[in-house]
Amino acid sequence: FFALWLFPRSGALPFAGFRLTNDAKARRLARFYAMGAVLALAGAALGAYVCAVALFLLWPALALAIVTLAYAGAGEKVFQKSADGSMTLASRVLLLPYRLGARANIWAWTRNLAPQVAIAEGVFLGRFPTASEANSFGTVIDLAAELEKPATTDCRWISFPMIDLLPPPLAIRQQAAGALExxxxxxxxxxxxxxGFQRSAGVVAEWLVATGRAGTPTLAREMLAAAGRPVHLAEATGRAAS
Known part of the structure; x- marks a missing residue:
């Protein structure tokens, strides 16, 4: 599976155009995931002396190493997500431990929140949906590079993969806002x-300002907050929306 991931049949190679990032936050996140990979690798090495089952820790170690490279400079390509929300088989398999953690994180942060909230004129903002939730909408604009669309989804699905916890790139955010309109x-x-707190909120804020529904990024942020969804827009995102 690693060879299939390294040389996918379609799409960019995971390390194509790799350049070590200068972004301080991305570097911190890369170090965080690298530490997790090292701990999992150490657990596999030490645990193997006691029980061979510990070797299964090599799987999350590899997954976290791949995510480390994404934040270090490889970008969203490592997740191998297509514009229709699908992913390669190799990506699904190799990164499964990371995605299980991401799913648990979604549940922990959003279990007491509404899955989606209405913003304006048929536009909703929310967490990554289940198939039944997605199918209640005409279109889903998906910004999560790390998650694949549910298998039984039959609505229109448009993906603009972005890495979690980093400011969405302006060009991609503008493309997503245009697709939304x-x-x-x-x-x-x-x-x-x-x-549904940052990447998607940034795109909706971009759309609100670009279409004149909000006069300024500050007003767009206030509209999102008034809808009842916690939002965490990076300062750079707010400035760019203006």
Whole structure:
């Protein structure tokens, strides 16, 4: 599976154009995941002396190492997510331990929140949906690079993969906002990321300002907060939206 991931049949190679990031937050996150990978590797090595089952820790060690490279400079390509929300088999298998952790994190942070909240004119903001939730919308605009769309989803699904916890790139955010405005004309739209707090909120804020529904990024932020969804927009995101 690693060879299939390293040389996918379609899409960019995971390390194509790799350049070590200068972003301080991305470096901190890379170090965090690298530490997790090292701990899992050490657990596998030490645990193997007691029980061979400990070797299964090599799986999360590899998954966390791949995520480390994403934050270090490889970017969202390591997740091998397509514009329709699907992923390669190799990515699904190799990164499964990380995705299980991401799913647990979604539950922990959003279990007491509404899955989605209405923002304006048929546009909703929320966490990554289940298939039944997604199918209640005409279109889903998905920004979570790390998560694959549910298998039984039959609504229109448009993915703009972005890495978690980092400011969404301006060009991609603008593309997503444009896709949101086009999709809105055909029915309801859910804009989602893992939690619905940052990446998706940034795109909705971009859309609110770009279409004149909010005069300034500050007003867009206030509209999102008034809808009842916690949002964590990076300062750079707010400035760019202006």
């Amino acid at each position: 086009n999709a809105r004309r055909d029915g309801t739209v859910l804009v989602c990321c893992a939690l």
